[in-house]
Amino acid sequence: MGPWLVPLVLALFTFGTADFVVAGILRELAESLGTSEAAAGQLVTVYSIVYAVSAPLAAVATTRVPRRKLAGYAMLLFIAGNVVAAMAPTYEVLLVSRVVSAIAAAAVTPMCFGAAGTLPPEGQRGKALGMLSGGIMLAQLLGVPLGTWFGGMWGWQASFWMCVVLGVAVLVTMFALLPDLELPPAMGLRDRLAPVTRGPVLRGLSAMMLLSAGSMMMMTYIAPISDAASSVGTNGIAVLFIAAGLAGLVAxxxxxxxxxxxxxxxxxATGAGILVAAMVGLTVSVAWGSAPLWVLIGLVMVMAFGIGMLNPPLAVWLLSRAGSSGNEVMALNASVMYLGTSLGGVLGGTLLALSGPGALPVLAVVETLLVVLLVVTAERRSAGTGEDAPAAGAADEPAAAPSRAH
Incomplete structure (x- = not known):
C-alpha cells in the first residue's frame, strides 16, 4: 500500500460524513430554518437518492475525462456545495446545495474504488478495498459525531464548514499523492455497458443491495430490538452503536x-456465517426479553463484524468480472448500496409495525442467505458460460481485478 491510498480513504470518509452529518444537527437545523425535523431529515434522503442516480450516469459521461482532472473539478464542486450549505439562508437553498454535493461525490467515488481495485498488486487489492470500506465506517464512527459536536458548539453551519475543510484536504492530497490513472480503453457505450447487463454482475449487484438493506435495517432499528431484548436505555444504545462501529471498522x-x-x-461465506449466528442470537434474546447488556453488546459486535467482512470481497468479486467496465460497475455498486440503505429502512419499519422487533433478525437471516445464493449462482453461471469469468481454477482464489485503473 502506497500513499496514493490516503486521498481515496479520506474521500470516502468525507462523503460519508457529509451524507449523514445532518442527522446529528437535525433539531438545531430545523429550528434555525423554520422547518420541521421531518423535512430536515429529507436532506439525508435527497443526498442519498441523487448520489444513487448520479453515480452510474457520471461514470458513463466522464469516461474520457482524465481521472485527476475529474477528481479536481468534482472536489471543487463538492467544496462549493458545502460552502453554500454553511451559508444557506433558507431550507430550499440548503436542499439545492445537498444535490450539488451529492453529484460531486457520485462522480469521484467510483474512481476511488476502481483505483483501489487496480493499483495494488493482485494479492493486496482486497485489503485496499477493505480500507476504503473502513473509510465509510469511520465516517459514521468519527466523522458524524465530530460534526455533531461542532454543530452543538458553534451552530449547525459549523458542521458544513467541517465538510468544506475535509473536501479541501481531499483535493490537496489527491493532487499530491494520487498518481496519474490510465483511462479505460476507448470503446462504444454498448461494449462498455455489456458486463453490466450480464447475469453474474447483475446478481453481484443485487447481493450488495441486499447486504446494504439488511445491515441498515438492523442498525436503524437496533433501539427497539435492544429494548425488546433487555430494556436498554439511551446510554446503552449509544454504547451499542460505538461497539458496532469499532467492530465494523476492524471487520x-x-x-x-x-x-x-x-x-x-x-x-x-465466512462473513455470512458470522452474521447469521449473530441474528440467531438476537432473535433468541428478543424472545428471552431479559438478556444482559454485555450479551447484547457482544451480539451487536458480531453482527457488525459479519457485515463488515462481506463488503470488501463483494467489491473484489464485482471488479474481477467488470473487465474494462470497472468504473461503471463500481458506480452501480455505489448506487445499489445507497438504494439498499433506503430499502432497508422501509422494510424494517414495515416489518416492525406488523410483526414487532423479533421479526427483523429473521428477515436479516433470509437476506444474508440470499446474498450467498446470488454470489454462488453468479459464480457458477460465469464459470459455465465463460462470461466475465476468471482464469481456470481461480474461481475460489483471490480475484484479479482489471489491469487498468479507472
Missing amino acids: TQVGGTASDKLGPLRTV
Missing part, C-alpha cells in the same frame, strides 16, 4: 485481507 480490514488470502467466495 472491513479483516474482510479485505481474507479476500486476498482465501478468495472472495470463501470470505463471503
Whole structure:
C-alpha cells in the first residue's frame, strides 16, 4: 500500500460524513430554518437518492475525462456545495446545495474504488478495498459525531464548514499523492455497458443491495430490538452503536485481507456465517426479553463484524468480472448500496409495525442467505458460460481485478 491510498480513504470518509452529518444537527437545523425535523431529515434522503442516480450516469459521461482532472473539478464542486450549505439562508437553498454535493461525490467515488481495485498488486487489492470500506465506517464512527459536536458548539453551519475543510484536504492530497490513472480503453457505450447487463454482475449487484438493506435495517432499528431484548436505555444504545462501529471498522480490514488470502467466495461465506449466528442470537434474546447488556453488546459486535467482512470481497468479486467496465460497475455498486440503505429502512419499519422487533433478525437471516445464493449462482453461471469469468481454477482464489485503473 502506497500513499496514493490516503486521498481515496479520506474521500470516502468525507462523503460519508457529509451524507449523514445532518442527522446529528437535525433539531438545531430545523429550528434555525423554520422547518420541521421531518423535512430536515429529507436532506439525508435527497443526498442519498441523487448520489444513487448520479453515480452510474457520471461514470458513463466522464469516461474520457482524465481521472485527476475529474477528481479536481468534482472536489471543487463538492467544496462549493458545502460552502453554500454553511451559508444557506433558507431550507430550499440548503436542499439545492445537498444535490450539488451529492453529484460531486457520485462522480469521484467510483474512481476511488476502481483505483483501489487496480493499483495494488493482485494479492493486496482486497485489503485496499477493505480500507476504503473502513473509510465509510469511520465516517459514521468519527466523522458524524465530530460534526455533531461542532454543530452543538458553534451552530449547525459549523458542521458544513467541517465538510468544506475535509473536501479541501481531499483535493490537496489527491493532487499530491494520487498518481496519474490510465483511462479505460476507448470503446462504444454498448461494449462498455455489456458486463453490466450480464447475469453474474447483475446478481453481484443485487447481493450488495441486499447486504446494504439488511445491515441498515438492523442498525436503524437496533433501539427497539435492544429494548425488546433487555430494556436498554439511551446510554446503552449509544454504547451499542460505538461497539458496532469499532467492530465494523476492524471487520472491513479483516474482510479485505481474507479476500486476498482465501478468495472472495470463501470470505463471503465466512462473513455470512458470522452474521447469521449473530441474528440467531438476537432473535433468541428478543424472545428471552431479559438478556444482559454485555450479551447484547457482544451480539451487536458480531453482527457488525459479519457485515463488515462481506463488503470488501463483494467489491473484489464485482471488479474481477467488470473487465474494462470497472468504473461503471463500481458506480452501480455505489448506487445499489445507497438504494439498499433506503430499502432497508422501509422494510424494517414495515416489518416492525406488523410483526414487532423479533421479526427483523429473521428477515436479516433470509437476506444474508440470499446474498450467498446470488454470489454462488453468479459464480457458477460465469464459470459455465465463460462470461466475465476468471482464469481456470481461480474461481475460489483471490480475484484479479482489471489491469487498468479507472
